[in-house]
Amino acid sequence: MKSQSYWNVVWEEFRKNRLAMAALFLIAFLVAIAIFAPIIANNKPYVYIDENRNIFFPLFIDYPQFRGIDFRSDECKGIKIFPPIPYSYSEYNLEEILMPPDRRHIMGTDEKGRDLAARMIYGTRVSLLVGFIAVAIYVTIGIIIGSIAGYYGGWVDMIISRFIEMVICFPTFFLILTILALWGPSLVSVMVVIGITGWPSVARIVRGEFFKLREFDFITASRAIGARDLSIIIRHMLPNAMAPILVTASFGVASTILIESSLSFLGLGVQPPTPSWGQILSNSNQFLDIAWWMTVIPGFAIFLTITAYNLIGEGIQEAIDPQKRRLYFAHKN
Amino acid sequence: MEGETRKMMKYVFKRIILVIPTFLVITMITYAIIRLAPGDFVTMKAGLHGELTRGALGKQFLEEERKLYGLDKPIIVGYFDWLWKFIRLDLGTSREDGRPVATRIAEALPVTLLLNIITILITYMISIPLGIINSIKPGGLFDRATSLILFILYSLPHFWVALLLLMFFSSSEYLNIFPLDGIISDWVEEADFLTKLADVAWHLVLPVITLTYGSFAFLSRYARANMLEVINQQYIIAARSKGLTFNRVVFLHAFRNSLVPLVTLMASLLPALLGGSVIVEKIFSIPGLGRLAFDAIFSRDIPVIMAITSFSAILTLGGIFIADLLYGVVDPRIRLEAKL
Numbered sequence: 001m002k003s004q005s006y007w008n009v010v011w012e013e014f015r016k017n018r019l020a021m022a023a024l025f026l027i028a029f030l031v032a033i034a035i036f037a038p039i040i041a042n043n044k045p046y047v048y049i050d051e052n053r054n055i056f057f058p059l060f061i062d063y064p065q066f067r068g069i070d071f072r073s074d075e076c077k078g079i080k081i082f083p084p085i086p087y088s089y090s091e092y093n094l095e096e097i098l099m100p101p102d103r104r105h106i107m108g109t110d111e112k113g114r115d116l117a118a119r120m121i122y123g124t125r126v127s128l129l130v131g132f133i134a135v136a137i138y139v140t141i142g143i144i145i146g147s148i149a150g151y152y153g154g155w156v157d158m159i160i161s162r163f164i165e166m167v168i169c170f171p172t173f174f175l176i177l178t179i180l181a182l183w184g185p186s187l188v189s190v191m192v193v194i195g196i197t198g199w200p201s202v203a204r205i206v207r208g209e210f211f212k213l214r215e216f217d218f219i220t221a222s223r224a225i226g227a228r229d230l231s232i233i234i235r236h237m238l239p240n241a242m243a244p245i246l247v248t249a250s251f252g253v254a255s256t257i258l259i260e261s262s263l264s265f266l267g268l269g270v271q272p273p274t275p276s277w278g279q280i281l282s283n284s285n286q287f288l289d290i291a292w293w294m295t296v297i298p299g300f301a302i303f304l305t306i307t308a309y310n311l312i313g314e315g316i317q318e319a320i321d322p323q324k325r326r327l328y329f330a331h332k333n
Numbered sequence: 334m335e336g337e338t339r340k341m342m343k344y345v346f347k348r349i350i351l352v353i354p355t356f357l358v359i360t361m362i363t364y365a366i367i368r369l370a371p372g373d374f375v376t377m378k379a380g381l382h383g384e385l386t387r388g389a390l391g392k393q394f395l396e397e398e399r400k401l402y403g404l405d406k407p408i409i410v411g412y413f414d415w416l417w418k419f420i421r422l423d424l425g426t427s428r429e430d431g432r433p434v435a436t437r438i439a440e441a442l443p444v445t446l447l448l449n450i451i452t453i454l455i456t457y458m459i460s461i462p463l464g465i466i467n468s469i470k471p472g473g474l475f476d477r478a479t480s481l482i483l484f485i486l487y488s489l490p491h492f493w494v495a496l497l498l499l500m501f502f503s504s505s506e507y508l509n510i511f512p513l514d515g516i517i518s519d520w521v522e523e524a525d526f527l528t529k530l531a532d533v534a535w536h537l538v539l540p541v542i543t544l545t546y547g548s549f550a551f552l553s554r555y556a557r558a559n560m561l562e563v564i565n566q567q568y569i570i571a572a573r574s575k576g577l578t579f580n581r582v583v584f585l586h587a588f589r590n591s592l593v594p595l596v597t598l599m600a601s602l603l604p605a606l607l608g609g610s611v612i613v614e615k616i617f618s619i620p621g622l623g624r625l626a627f628d629a630i631f632s633r634d635i636p637v638i639m640a641i642t643s644f645s646a647i648l649t650l651g652g653i654f655i656a657d658l659l660y661g662v663v664d665p666r667i668r669l670e671a672k673l
Contacts, residue, residue: 162351165351165355166351166354166355166358169355169359169646169649169650169653170359171359171642171645171646171649173611174611174626174641174642174645175362175363175366177611177626177627177630178363178366178367178630178638179366181630181631182366182367182370182371182630182633183366183370183371184371254488258490261490261492262490262491262492262612265492265612266612266615266627281492281493281496284496285496285616288496288499288500288504289500289504292500295493295496295497295500296497299490299493299496299497302490302493303488303489303490303493306488306490307484307485307488310484310487310488311484314484
């Protein structure tokens with residue numbers, strides 16, 4: 001019989017959870033949208049064949065003779081193959097402001113006549129990026145601090161634990177608000193501040209797992225054959241503590257996306273012209289009763305993404321601990 | 334018993350030793366962030382009058398204004414000045430309107446407290462029964478359906494829900510049922526008490542819904558998990574095999590014991606809600622503590638920001654402290670030193 005590795009078992013369990021798998025596909029889909037945003041929403045055609053049968057690829061190659069030309073206008077004759085959304089995120093058309101969704105603008109337009117679908121597609125980048133990077137920062141910090149505390153124990157652990165308890169008491173959202181309002185809003189500061197305040201939950205988990213693992217024979221054996229501390233931590237202990245870290249990371253991405261969109265909503269996130277979902281929502285505030293699409297669409301996108309990450313987190317949680325089939329929520333601060 | 338009291342005292346002492354530096358670090362970092370930020374309150378104020386910042390006269394003006402607000406001192410000195418005043422309960426005056434910070438907080442606090450107490454009450458009233466019903470038949474159709482609904486509710490962003498509620502229930506385009514903002518209408522100034530009460534309640538419906546749904550999703554999952562844990566305990570099985578009815582066991586024995594973590598959770602829920610109401614108060618224009626904090630940050634009103642930060646820090650630290658103590662009181666099996 002083929003022996004299964006731990007990760008195979010977890011993956012098999014995870015795959016049985018249909019909702020979690022659907023969520024995983026949704027995230028993969030969003031990642032694809034974020035990566036390919038410029039070729040999904042662009043006002044230049046993929047292929048342009050003019051009247052003299054010359055073939056051009058305006059989206060991929062910059063032709064000097066076409067600069068400033070609107071390929072969509074009737075003056076530009078020939079065969080044109082456009083991306084699914086033939087608008088760029090920043091081009092505005094004051095003759096088409098606040099248009100409801102129709103065949104030309106599938107998600108309508110905003111208060112400057114910009115195509116909402118194009119802005120939503122580019123906004124995906126911000127949400128996913130903020131989630132990934134901020135969580136990557138705090139998972140890294142959390143792993144380092146947590147493994148030191150959990151591996152060495154004793155007074156090192158005592159000091160680190162007190163420090164963790166201190167940071168947990170920080171009014172994180174208020175702190176982020178202050179920093180962004182006074183130092184100027186930017187995507188980088190959002191990520192960094194979330195990154196350096198979010199690590200205690202990860203550190204606690206890593207510490208707890210290491211405490212359990214320390215007692216196992218294979219760790220004692222590694223020590224006995226003279227393996228260095230760092231190599232024991234990285235090669236033997238960390239892989240065994242990875243699953244619960246993944247659970248926290250997944251919930252963490254969800255709450256980071258929520259924080260970023262709240263900040264953008266307050267005007268403290270990404271700055272224009274770069275679009276983000278929270279920012280579109282924030283603009284919609286003034287047009288609540290005349291432009292439902294500006295409220296419903298970005299909000300729904302945020303909601304779907306957060307739900308997907310929460311479902312993935314719960315899926316992993318159940319996969320690594322099938323006996324305890326209960327929902328686990330990351331506690332909101 | 335003697336030993337228990339001593340242990341408790343020792344625990345309280347250890348906690349306080351940790352609480353004080355935490356408070357100092359939080360306030361110190363906040364103060365440093367405000368002071369280190371580019372530009373200050375004085376240049377902002379002078380900016381309104383343009384020419385005041387230029388020339389020798391402008392320079393003199395800036396210097397004198399800075400002196401007036403204590404911005405000429407180094408950050409460390411400024412912080413300890415603030416701390417020394419704070420210890421003597423002097424919160425200073427707000428730079429926005431020159432009124433004492435304590436007055437401004439005293440105005441805003443009841444609004445936020447009212448909002449949050451109603452929210453917590455409703456949350457508990459819905460989520461505890463829901464959690465119990467779900468735990469009776471875990472994995473049943475009702476349990477799975479509510480699980481999914483609660484999960485969805487949990488993932489709904491607050492500010493989006495607030496906007497949707499405003500869009501559908503207080504706009505001329507759809508249903509115009511609830512007021513758009515504020516907590517009281519202008520015309521009720523003269524009215525009798527009952528009318529006033531009804532008016533405030535009317536204003537609070539949408540904000541309370543926004544604040545409630547997310548936390549009851551969290552709480553009923555928690556109540557369910559606790560209930561399941563209690564139901565599987567030996568003493569419940571013993572009570573059942575002794576011949577007690579199912580209802581009696583569930584509602585008398587299991588329910589009471591499952592309440593323990595829920596009560597202690599309340600201690601840590603309040604500070605979290607205070608922080609969470611910034612956005613809700615902003616959207617619904619409610620003149621509460623969250624709104625005050627938000628405005629203070631943008632106008633660089635250091636005394637107000639510092640007062641609210643220390644207030645919420647004390648609430649959070651106190652909440653955690655009380656929760657830990659309650660754990661020990663209601664469930665003597667939890668040893669305090671195990672938590673330290």
